[in-house]
Amino acid sequence: MTTRPLAQKTIGVLGGSSNIATGHYYRFLNEIVNARLGGWDIAETVIVGMNFGNIEAFLHADDWASLEAYMAKKVDALIAAGADVIVGVSNTLHKPMEAILASRDIDYIHIVDPTGEAIRKAGLKRVALFGTKPIMEMDYARCRYEEKFGLEIVVPSAAERAEIDRIIFDELVKDEIRPQSKARYLEIAERLAREEGAEGLILGCTEIFLLIDQKDRPDFPMFNTTRLHCEAAVDYALANALEAQ
Template identity: 35%
Template sequence: MKTIGMLGGMSWESTQSYYTALNRGINQQLGGLHSAKIILHSIDFAELAEMQAQDNWDQAAALLGDAAVAVQSAGADFLLICANTMHKVAPAIQQRIGIPILHLADATAGVLKADGITRAGLLGTRYTMEQAFYRERLEAQGIDVLVPEAQDRALVHDIIYSELCQGIVTEQSRTRYLAVIDELAANGAQAVILGCTEIALLVQQQHSTVPLYDTTQIHVNEAIAYAIGHDS
């Protein structure tokens, strides 16, 4: 079994979801007392969030690059960046390490394609929804990406940072998210990507008739397959 490297803490709420899902998935595959071999570097998210807000992506890349080097030095065989938004700096991180990064957007695109989805809505932070770094990975795989209107993008972003990253889950926010999801579907989305690792804490498939793609679980499934040597 390969050792999984994790860059976490973005936020720690979603990182614990990753950790739990990875261990459960490995155990389901291998049985018995098996669990995942993991090296985790968890950052202080307040520092990174400040860099994001200031559009200081070079500094953010340096911070996560240092963490990735440490994870590689500790013996990881490959790396997961446990946040959708910070895949913006994945190329810069990859340049600093010799182990592969399993890219979350690529894994998501693969699942969408396999399911015959060609037009998907995207929810996430404003960076993920508004910048090209994430959408272009999906579009390169033939998937047309829809994002909410500006007011809804602000709503989705604010709930992530002011509530979900702090472990706050409310029915009011769930209702608001579901309205945004329904609007994306009305505009032609065949499915909606939960493109922020915290969103699955708030919205699951049971809450919506629109097909939802949880990027955290997709990323975890890719990592498990890679760790135990199966094709993803």
């Protein structure tokens, strides 16, 4: 390429949910761009970080209205900073993000969409979903998988959901990786495959891939929402750049 600066779009990252996930988003975005373009090229990004303490408090108080109002100010900061497209680094927070971005003139990549497309391409129909309690218990993510991609979503039992959620909030968002928690996640996944007919597993929290990933069960497809979301963001950002080569 001889024309500089390279014409790529700016990816707006709504971060802080958690800071651990945000760091990995930034790493993945840059690694993927560099893998595609080579040399010294990386992504052009704008990151606005939220205070995870606020998010945790709103979620556990079931105060979605306050959470949406808090997030809306941060989304507006991304737009003002020149983002061309927005990604949110949390499966859980896509519930308020959908409402916020419906009234704003900016492109947005929903985390379910690249994951649902990957599952469909893999030829699977019935998949298990891990994540925070809202992701597993509310219908906003499950319905999008089911209605847009024709998938059947199965979720863990109530006791398993509580355990999965606790591990996310008490360990993974603090970058604590414990062997016993890894073993428990895999045990739950295996039960869902055996008893519920799950053909694969959605890692539906952006920190879960740190605990379990495809290498742990090569014969049981796992879908890393964090990585797939970043791949889709780079596709968007580099569309014009790659056409110009």
